[in-house]
Amino acid sequence: MSTYSRELEVAELAVQRAAILTKKVFHEKAKGTVSKDDKSPVTIGDFGAQALIIQAIKKNFPGDEVVGEEEASTLRDNHKLRDEIWALVKGTKLTDADSEKLLGGPVESVDAMLNAIDAGNSAGGSKGRIWALDPIDGTKGFLRGGQYAVCLALMVDGEVKVGALGCPNLPVDDSAPLTADSGMDQTDAEGKGVLFSAVFGQGATSRPLTAGGLAQSKPIHMKPVNDITQATFCESVEAGHSSHGDQAAIAAKLQITKPSVRMDSQSKYGSIARGAGDIYLRLPVSATYQEKIWDHAAGDLIVREAGGQVTDTLGRRLDFSKGRTLAENKGVVAAPSAVHSIVLDVVKEVLSKK
Ligand SMILES: Nc1ncnc2c1ncn2[C@@H]1O[C@H](COP(=O)(O)O)[C@@H](OP(=O)(O)O)[C@H]1O
Numbered sequence: 266m267s268t269y270s271r272e273l274e275v276a277e278l279a280v281q282r283a284a285i286l287t288k289k290v291f292h293e294k295a296k297g298t299v300s301k302d303d304k305s306p307v308t309i310g311d312f313g314a315q316a317l318i319i320q321a322i323k324k325n326f327p328g329d330e331v332v333g334e335e336e337a338s339t340l341r342d343n344h345k346l347r348d349e350i351w352a353l354v355k356g357t358k359l360t361d362a363d364s365e366k367l368l369g370g371p372v373e374s375v376d377a378m379l380n381a382i383d384a385g386n387s388a389g390g391s392k393g394r395i396w397a398l399d400p401i402d403g404t405k406g407f408l409r410g411g412q413y414a415v416c417l418a419l420m421v422d423g424e425v426k427v428g429a430l431g432c433p434n435l436p437v438d439d440s441a442p443l444t445a446d447s448g449m450d451q452t453d454a455e456g457k458g459v460l461f462s463a464v465f466g467q468g469a470t471s472r473p474l475t476a477g478g479l480a481q482s483k484p485i486h487m488k489p490v491n492d493i494t495q496a497t498f499c500e501s502v503e504a505g506h507s508s509h510g511d512q513a514a515i516a517a518k519l520q521i522t523k524p525s526v527r528m529d530s531q532s533k534y535g536s537i538a539r540g541a542g543d544i545y546l547r548l549p550v551s552a553t554y555q556e557k558i559w560d561h562a563a564g565d566l567i568v569r570e571a572g573g574q575v576t577d578t579l580g581r582r583l584d585f586s587k588g589r590t591l592a593e594n595k596g597v598v599a600a601p602s603a604v605h606s607i608v609l610d611v612v613k614e615v616l617s618k619k
Pocket residue numbers: 305334399401402403404405500501502503505506507528529530531550551554557560
């Protein structure tokens with residue numbers, strides 16, 4: 266067995282199972298949205314997916330820690346919300362019985378569910394085996410029927426070794442043209458739903474996210490950019506997460522005329538890794554915001570294993586060993602290795618003039 270093959274299998278199946286739950290939530294009218302302290306939304310889908318994934322990790326790798334985005338305190342007070350999530354979690358399993366067994370089976374009780382959610386409380390750091398989990402990345406995209414991703418990565422001694430990204434609303438076809446988030450037309454109909462994954466040193470792959478899809482793994486590679494003026498940029502939909510103005514100035518300096526493709530979540534990393542887009546820029550809007558490790562860990566590895574380079578806007582590799590945030594980084598520049606330095610130079614030039 267190759268290194269981390271069991272971790273990869275568990276990660277892929279756990280992401281696949283969690284995506285069954287998030288899709289179900291999307292198709293129900295009431296998504297059980299609550300606002301967190303920072304005013305960002307969290308839904309019953311985020312909580313349910315976190316519970317299912319941590320359950321699978323703890324059953325398979327009891328000594329591992331998890332840095333998960335969500336925590337259960339709201340649910341301990343709000344029993345209506347808690348019970349809605351429990352009904353979902355209880356009813357979600359993989360259709361393949363052997364795979365379900367590999368994940369360790371169902372969550373046993375409401376209390377076990379709350380405890381699983383709260384087990385995502387690791388402080389992170391540079392020692393040992395720590396998983397980074399974003400049960401729904403791009404919650405705003407999820408709510409509007411756009412892109413979102415179920416994101417899971419294993420870090421060992423602060424370095425990402427395994428990454429899995431489930432993107433229920435991206436096309437399965439790696440060569441499908443990239444389309445900007447445009448709302449309700451991107452729902453998870455047949456033909457939609459892709460799972461990207463990577464193991465350090467072993468390349469990156471994509472496959473259908475749906476049942477049976479795990480056997481259809483294909484290697485993915487970034488597209489060579491022979492003429493930078495023809496490159497396609499991906500950026501956040503939310504102008505508060507990445508500066509659209511700075512992106513436009515950088516594109517103009519590189520003489521890129523194609524409009525950027527705006528999409529929520531780490532689906533941007535997956536899309537450039539398979540050559541549907543070329544460059545992902547995340548340009549800091551606030552001087553104080555620290556990026557969260559769960560928003561980047563899986564995507565960083567998948568892009569690098571597909572032939573890309575990922576740094577921050579100052580050219581430093583993303584450092585996942587600093588705790589729950591990328592405390593030593595500012596923004597993200599992800600591009601094919603051959604053109605990364607060209608893009609980075611222009612990013613530095615534009616940002617230094619501000
Ligand atoms: N001011 C800010 N700057 C950058 N990212 C931010 C931010 N505020 C929130 N985010 C993060 O942006 C993520 C979405 O990224 P994107 O814009 O690429 O879709 C959110 O993930 P969640 O949706 O999991 O909360 C959240 O963690």
